[in-house]
Amino acid sequence: MLVSEVMLQQTQATRVIEPWRRFMASLPTPSACAASPRSAVIALWGGLGYNRRAGYLHDAARVILDEFDGFVPSDPDALRRLPGVGAYTANAVASFAFGVGVGVLDTNVGRILARALVNRPLARSEAQRLADELVRGRDSAVHNQAMLDLGAQFCTAKPRCPTCPMASRCAWRAVGGPDPAQYSAAVSVRQSAFVGSDRQCRGRIIAVLRDGPSNLDALLVRIAEPRDRVERLLAALVEDGLVEHGAHAVHLVGDTREPVG
Numbered sequence: 001m002l003v004s005e006v007m008l009q010q011t012q013a014t015r016v017i018e019p020w021r022r023f024m025a026s027l028p029t030p031s032a033c034a035a036s037p038r039s040a041v042i043a044l045w046g047g048l049g050y051n052r053r054a055g056y057l058h059d060a061a062r063v064i065l066d067e068f069d070g071f072v073p074s075d076p077d078a079l080r081r082l083p084g085v086g087a088y089t090a091n092a093v094a095s096f097a098f099g100v101g102v103g104v105l106d107t108n109v110g111r112i113l114a115r116a117l118v119n120r121p122l123a124r125s126e127a128q129r130l131a132d133e134l135v136r137g138r139d140s141a142v143h144n145q146a147m148l149d150l151g152a153q154f155c156t157a158k159p160r161c162p163t164c165p166m167a168s169r170c171a172w173r174a175v176g177g178p179d180p181a182q183y184s185a186a187v188s189v190r191q192s193a194f195v196g197s198d199r200q201c202r203g204r205i206i207a208v209l210r211d212g213p214s215n216l217d218a219l220l221v222r223i224a225e226p227r228d229r230v231e232r233l234l235a236a237l238v239e240d241g242l243v244e245h246g247a248h249a250v251h252l253v254g255d256t257r258e259p260v261g
């Protein structure tokens with residue numbers, strides 16, 4: 001559950017299925033993940049993008065080993081102590097893996113709460129409090145999954161109210177007025193364009209280094225981007241703990257193979 005939730009951050013579920021299977025087949029436990037070289041964890045991340053998450057997951061496995069006897073904690077506050085785990089991921093793992101009674105609040109659920117419950121914009125803390133209250137006395141995993149599905153299938157940015165199962169109990173539909181979800185804190189901002197972005201270029205550098213270490217000139221040829229851009233992004237990847245830039249080669253952290261070019 002922790003691996004899937006980290007993979008699902010800003011990534012569609014259909015893209016996660018195969019990498020998740022591959023990852024779990026190779027590194028099925030926190031101890032297996034922690035013992036694996038960083039380069040192998042990044043390689044298993046495949047084409048998922050946002051490779052920093054692979055580094056976070058690797059670090060999280062080490063924290064789980066050091067501080068939690070090798071078991072993923074069930075308490076949301078303890079989960080938030082793991083690298084790369086924020087409020088949403090902590091609550092999702094606590095609810096879906098352990099049945100802990102906390103609300104899982106994402107953009108979709110925030111929209112439902114603002115529209116159906118209160119018909120006014122919600123700050124994130126208030127939305128979380130409402131989400132937690134709604135779970136009380138219910139099967140946490142079933143309730144949270146239903147909320148996520150309702151938000152994804154019906155209470156979308158352009159809501160499908162006539163067919164929504166909540167329609168008869170929805171405050172916004174009953175009272176009307178401007179869409180209260182537009183200004184709610186839980187509503188996410190649009191992601192910047194991917195094509196041509198630094199994010200895309202970082203992913204291409206990682207993809208080249210997955211094949212093996214490379215000297216800088218060979219890397220520049222394969223990336224075909226200006227040297228100063230590649231060097232800036234490499235510095236950021238080094239800072240993120242994903243890449244090492246040695247005297248003779250650039251390589252994924254923990255990759256001890258000889259340079260391929």
Ligand code: SF4
Pocket residue numbers: 112115116154155156159160161162164165166167168170171172173
């Ligand atoms: S009736 Fe419309 S606004 Fe209300 S919860 Fe359903 S989809 Fe959302």
